[in-house]
Amino acid sequence: MKGILLVNLGSPKSTKVKDVKTYLDEFLMDEKVIDYPWFFRSLLVQGIILNFRPKKSAAAYKTVWTDEGSPLIVYTEKIQKKLQKLVDVPVEIGMRYAQPSIENGIRKLKEKGVSEIVLLPLYPQYAMSTTETVIEKAEEVRKKYFPEIKINYIQPFYNREIYINCLAESIREKLPENFDALQFSYHGVPERHIYKTDPTNTCNLTDCCSRDKNPSHQFCYRHQCFKVTEEVIKKIGLPKEKVLVTFQSRLGKDKWMEPYTDETLENLPKKGIKNLAIVCPAFVSDCLETLEEISVEGKEIFEHAGGETFNYIPCLNDEDRWIEVVKTLCKEKLNEFYII
Ligand SMILES: C=CC1=C(C)c2cc3[nH]c(cc4nc(cc5[nH]c(cc1n2)c(C)c5CCC(=O)O)C(CCC(=O)O)=C4C)c(C)c3C=C
Numbered sequence: 001m002k003g004i005l006l007v008n009l010g011s012p013k014s015t016k017v018k019d020v021k022t023y024l025d026e027f028l029m030d031e032k033v034i035d036y037p038w039f040f041r042s043l044l045v046q047g048i049i050l051n052f053r054p055k056k057s058a059a060a061y062k063t064v065w066t067d068e069g070s071p072l073i074v075y076t077e078k079i080q081k082k083l084q085k086l087v088d089v090p091v092e093i094g095m096r097y098a099q100p101s102i103e104n105g106i107r108k109l110k111e112k113g114v115s116e117i118v119l120l121p122l123y124p125q126y127a128m129s130t131t132e133t134v135i136e137k138a139e140e141v142r143k144k145y146f147p148e149i150k151i152n153y154i155q156p157f158y159n160r161e162i163y164i165n166c167l168a169e170s171i172r173e174k175l176p177e178n179f180d181a182l183q184f185s186y187h188g189v190p191e192r193h194i195y196k197t198d199p200t201n202t203c204n205l206t207d208c209c210s211r212d213k214n215p216s217h218q219f220c221y222r223h224q225c226f227k228v229t230e231e232v233i234k235k236i237g238l239p240k241e242k243v244l245v246t247f248q249s250r251l252g253k254d255k256w257m258e259p260y261t262d263e264t265l266e267n268l269p270k271k272g273i274k275n276l277a278i279v280c281p282a283f284v285s286d287c288l289e290t291l292e293e294i295s296v297e298g299k300e301i302f303e304h305a306g307g308e309t310f311n312y313i314p315c316l317n318d319e320d321r322w323i324e325v326v327k328t329l330c331k332e333k334l335n336e337f338y339i340i
């Protein structure tokens with residue numbers, strides 16, 4: 001029997017500082033996230049970051065937490081429930097970090113008689129710190145506990161027309177009547193990650209990422225962010241001059257992809273952009289990084305710098321048209337189990 005596992009990043013168990021610390025420890029000690037050799041990674045994470053960040057992050061989580069829990073997990077559960085109504089195979093969720101884990105999701109599927117799993121990492125774009133670590137973890141768990149189970153992984157869907165149409169429609173519906181610019185703010189990654197995961201060695205993080213074709217595109221997060229933006233604005237019919245791409249949520253002293261979202265928000269009003277719409281398409285579900293970092297902190301930065309209106313456009317969350325996309329992506333992969 002076949003089944004579907006939806007995998008997202010995961011959140012702390014609660015907003016208590018100790019739970020946030022446990023979560024950040026697991027997250028940041030992942031070598032696909034902080035890719036230093038183990039000794040330096042633990043020096044940085046356990047010796048420095050975990051001494052101050054959990055308190056700050058716990059306070060931020062408190063501002064977005066709902067009665068049902070973390071928004072990221074609540075939305076992932078909503079996707080699961082809606083998808084379950086549309087397909088005739090079991091659907092479960094698993095988080096890369098903390099609970100409910102990937103192991104827990106696979107176990108639940110197994111208990112329902114599933115031996116062939118389609119796994120959808122809930123990230124439109126490929127990155128070492130997202131898609132790759134999900135696949136690596138799922139394979140580790142599969143080999144260790146469920147060697148008899150087959151897993152078929154859905155590839156990043158940033159360039160799929162069904163996804164682009166869905167995102168474009170969702171944004172179009174929520175755009176305010178008047179705005180000077182639409183900012184696409186994607187989660188950043190250190191530049192080093194892009195070089196490291198480019199098997200073709202053809203991306204140098206310049207205009208190559210915006211070319212129609214380049215051998216590195218399949219693994220280039222920067223290209224995939226540009227591509228989503230380009231296709232979506234084409235569908236909405238927005239001129240390029242009215243659109244900005246920036247990268248948010250940087251951590252540490254490494255050079256991350258630029259331009260940075262926070263610096264851009266601070267500079268826009270000076271350039272005459274006072275009415276802004278902003279969307280975050282690296283995330284399919286609203287989470288700490290959108291609800292706090294953009295909707296609250298980003299808005300404050302923009303307004304403090306002289307901005308007048310700041311319209312945050314929510315993620316796809318559990319919109320029906322997005323559930324249809326998830327269904328199509330999963331069904332395609334479910335059918336592949338028959339192809340030898
Ligand atoms: C959407 C894709 C994501 C990429 C790429 C990504 C890379 C990345 N993230 C960190 C560090 C942190 N990210 C945090 C939260 C967080 N990150 C993503 C997604 C991506 N991260 C999501 C969906 C969330 C929100 C989780 C939630 O519970 O709502 C955090 C924790 C919060 C905080 O303390 O700010 C950290 C830390 C790195 C270092 C990285 C790439 C190297």
Ligand SMILES: [Fe+2]
Nearest residue numbers: 009187249289
């Ligand atoms: Fe992150």
Ligand SMILES: [Fe+2]
Nearest residue numbers: 203209220223
């Ligand atoms: Fe590139």
